[in-house]
Amino acid sequence: MTNRLVSYWKLHRLPILMILFSALFYFAFGYDLVRTDMIKLVTLFAALFFFCFKLIQFEKWNFKFLLFAGILFRLVFLLATPNLSQDFYRFIWDGELVLLGINPYLFLPDQLITQTDLMVNNAHELHNGMGLLSARHYSNYPPLNQVLFSLGAYFGGNSLLGAIVGLRLIIISADIGIYYFGRKLLKKLNRSPHLIFWYFLNPLIIIELAGNLHFEGVMLFFFIWSIYLLSIHKWLLAAVIYAFSISIKLIPLMFLPLFLKHLGFKKSMLFYMVIAVVSFALLLPFYSPEFIDNYSKTVGLWFSNFEFNAGIYNVVKKIGIQFDAKPWELIKQYGKITPYLTIAIVLLMTFLRKNEKLSVLLVSMLITVASYYFLSTTVHPWYIIFLVLLTIYTDIRFPLFWSAMIILSYSAYANPDYKENLGLLFIEYFIVFGFLVYEFLRLKGPKMLFHKN
DSSP, rough: OOHHHHHHHHHHHHHHHHHHHHHHHHHHHSSSTTTHHHHHHHHHHHHHHHHHHHHHHTTTTTTHHHHHHHHHHHHHHHTTTSSOOOHHHHHHHHHHHHHHTTOOOTOHHHTTTTTTHHHOHHHHHHHHHHHHHTTTSOOOOOHHHHHHHHOOOOOOOOHHHHHHHHHHHHHHHHHHHHHHHHHHHHTTTTOOOOGGGGTTHHHHIIIIIIIIIHHHHHHHHHHHHHHHHHHOOOOHHHHHHHHHHHHHHSGGGGGGGGGGHOOHHHHHHHHHHHHHHHHHHHGGGGTTTHHHHHHHHHHHHHHHHBBBBOSSSHHHHHHHHHTTOOOOHHHHHHHHHHHHHHHHHHHHHSSOOOTSSSSHHHHHHHHHHHHHHOOBBBBOOGGGGHHHHHHHSSSSSSSHHHHHHHHGGGGGGSTTOOOOOOOHHHHHHHHHHHHHHHHHHHTHHHHHOOOOO
C-alpha cells in the first residue's frame, strides 16, 4: 500500500500540489476576501485559472482525479458566507416565505418587514442583507427555484448559515449532475469527454455557483439532462426536464423555436405543449391575478433600468452622450429595442441553420445566448456560465476567455458609489471580441453562423 502511494505521488506530484494550492486559494476566496479588494480578487482568480488549465493539461484522462478535485474545491466553500454577491439573502427570504405559506410574488420585503408578527427567521438580517434594490421589488425567481429556496431554508432551521449550507449542497449536487450528463452527452456527440472539465474545474463556475450560491448551475443541470435525453430520442421526457430548467431560470425559453427543425413540426408542437403544461403545473401553487403584473414588471426592470458590465450598450451610451442623449432615457429606449433584436436573432438561428443535427443545434444555442448577452445592459459574471457549458460541445472557444476576463467587472465594487471602471471593461470586451473575430475568421466566417454540414 505504501509503495503504491509513493509511486502515485511520484507520478502525480505536480498536479497534487496544484490541487492543494488551489484549495488554499479557494479557501482564501471564500473566507478571507472582501469584494472591494480588487487586487487580491484578480490575483487569486488568475492563479486559480492557471492551475485549472494546467490540471486539465496534465491529467485530462484521469477522470477520477479531476472529479475529486472539482468536488473538493466546491466543498471548501461549504461553511462560507458568499462575499461577492448578496443575492443569497433574497433566496433565503423567499424560501422562508414559501415555508410560511406566503406567496413571494405578491409581497415586497419592504412591506413585510414592517409587520410585528412576521415569523421569518432572521428577517431583519435577511432584509438588510439583500439591499435596498431587492427589498423594494417583487421576487423575479421562477417557481421551481422558489421550491429549492424553501428546501435550503428548511435545512437551515433557525440558522442563516444552515440555510446557506442547504442551498450550497443543492448547487453542488446539480454541478455533479452536470458532470455526469455532460460527459455522457460529449460521448454521444463523439467529442472528447475530458472537455467537461473546462466547465467542472473552471474557477468562475466554482466561485459563482458553489461560492456565491447562484442557481444557474441547477438550471443547467436540468438543461443538459434534457439535451442528453434528446440525444437518445426520449424527447417527451426531455420536454418535462426542460420545463424544470425554465422554472429555475427563464433563459432556456429563448431556445424553444430552435427545436422546430430538430424535432420536426409535429413532435416540436407536442414538445412545446408538454413544456407548457409542466411549467403551468409548477406555477399553479403560486398563481394569483396579481402575479403576472408583478412578475412582468420586475423582469422588465432588467431591460430598462439596470446596467452592469454591458458590452454593446456601453458603446451606444458613449456615442449617445456625445449627441446630448440623457443616459436614464437612453437605457429605457435601448431596453425597448433589445427584445426585438433578440427575437430577430432567434428567428435567424431557427430558419437559416440546419438544427436537425444536435451538434448544430447546440452551436445555434451558443450564438443565440451570446448575442443576447452582448446586447444586454446587465451581464453579471454568473450569467455567462451558460456559455461556458455550451462551448464544450462546439469548436467555439471565446466563452472560455470571457470566463477568465469577466472577473474584471467586479471592479465596480471597489468604488464607494459602485461606479464601473470603463477601462477594465474595455480590456475585458476587447479580448473577448478580439478572440471572437479570430474564431470567426478561423471557422471561415459564415460557416460558424450558417452551418451547412
